[in-house]
Amino acid sequence: MADLFAPMTMTHGPAMKNRFMLAPLTNLQSHPDGVLSDDEFNWLTKRAEGGFGLTMTCAAHVQAVGQGFPGQLGVFGDQHLEGLTRLATAIKAAGSVSALQMHHAGNRSPKDLVGQSVCPSDDPETGARGLSLGEVEQLVEDFVAAAVRSERAGFDGVEIHGAHGYILAQFLSPKLNRREDRYGGSVENRARIIFEIIDGVRARTNKDFQLGLRLSPERFDLKLAEIVEVAQSVLTDGRIDYLDMSLWDAFKEPVEEEFKGKSLMSYFTELKRGDVRLGVAGKITTPALASQLLDDGADYVLIGRAAILHHDFPKLARDAAFTPIALPVPAAHLVKEGLGPAFVTYMSTWPGFVEAA
Numbered sequence: 001m002a003d004l005f006a007p008m009t010m011t012h013g014p015a016m017k018n019r020f021m022l023a024p025l026t027n028l029q030s031h032p033d034g035v036l037s038d039d040e041f042n043w044l045t046k047r048a049e050g051g052f053g054l055t056m057t058c059a060a061h062v063q064a065v066g067q068g069f070p071g072q073l074g075v076f077g078d079q080h081l082e083g084l085t086r087l088a089t090a091i092k093a094a095g096s097v098s099a100l101q102m103h104h105a106g107n108r109s110p111k112d113l114v115g116q117s118v119c120p121s122d123d124p125e126t127g128a129r130g131l132s133l134g135e136v137e138q139l140v141e142d143f144v145a146a147a148v149r150s151e152r153a154g155f156d157g158v159e160i161h162g163a164h165g166y167i168l169a170q171f172l173s174p175k176l177n178r179r180e181d182r183y184g185g186s187v188e189n190r191a192r193i194i195f196e197i198i199d200g201v202r203a204r205t206n207k208d209f210q211l212g213l214r215l216s217p218e219r220f221d222l223k224l225a226e227i228v229e230v231a232q233s234v235l236t237d238g239r240i241d242y243l244d245m246s247l248w249d250a251f252k253e254p255v256e257e258e259f260k261g262k263s264l265m266s267y268f269t270e271l272k273r274g275d276v277r278l279g280v281a282g283k284i285t286t287p288a289l290a291s292q293l294l295d296d297g298a299d300y301v302l303i304g305r306a307a308i309l310h311h312d313f314p315k316l317a318r319d320a321a322f323t324p325i326a327l328p329v330p331a332a333h334l335v336k337e338g339l340g341p342a343f344v345t346y347m348s349t350w351p352g353f354v355e356a357a
Helices: 038-049 078-093 133-153 167-172 192-204 224-237 287-295 305-309 331-336 341-347
Strands: 020-022 054-061 097-103 157-161 210-215 242-246 277-281 300-303
Touching: 020 038, 038 054, 038 078, 038 341, 078 097, 078 133, 097 133, 097 210, 133 157, 133 192, 157 192, 167 192, 167 224, 192 210, 192 224, 210 224, 224 242, 242 300, 287 300, 305 331, 331 341
Parallel strands: 020 054, 020 300, 054 097, 097 157, 157 210, 210 242, 242 277, 277 300
Antiparallel strands: none
């Protein structure tokens, strides 16, 4: 258990005081224009105060057309700076490393929020329009500009959201990405946009600014072998500080038959990672499970549902036998844990999470 509470240094920026990172969690709490709300501020700062080594925002969209859900935090304009500065300052004052996750939903943007959604190529299934070459280049620029804006706001770093079928994962998908320019075809070309964002962030932020990347290896028309290849390239490249693998279940085997027989996580922990830190997310609900994952090769863990249930999960995890409150929980428990009305309502849509009123 001691390893969970060992500090974790990174190549750039401050060290995490422990191995617990708050997972970036959709919460629907900010204003329609992407400006930070008091409810989202309270939810995040309460986790920082609760002992997380790094506190990460929800996915914050880098273009207005990239919005993925109502009440999403924005980082696409200077109108967001005041709220983001307030948030970054409070997270750091609580002794946690602060990170903003940069996001664009692509073809998963709801039409009622953005109108015409976009995708690497035309997508008849969702009606999303394929991006022109110039628009892809502008997308890279807007991710980089969002990182620069986050640094101005005082965040210690940003994470690039390349997972869960959102736009960067759509570029990685051989089904959705049928481009014939330098952003399509080979795995190297399909991953090019991610590396260009990494290069741009590194070139235009200070040397101590942290940079992470989130990938997911399954679902959304992704191939495990290709994501392993991209992950190894990112780790070998060494320009990011941490790679965050969202596995849905950190203890499962791969779904692809030819890769079964060992854990999905092991395909990534076995990679040479140099100085890049590797974390995993997915059904990590107790300190015992978190400790097991570190024993199995992860450097840190991302806590999601357990952090919703207990704002101070890292402090509670000092007890190796701790287990979260049993589900379903009363809505009043979530309010006590710092969730606002919109977040509580959202959690009520998760089967078996909140007691019926």
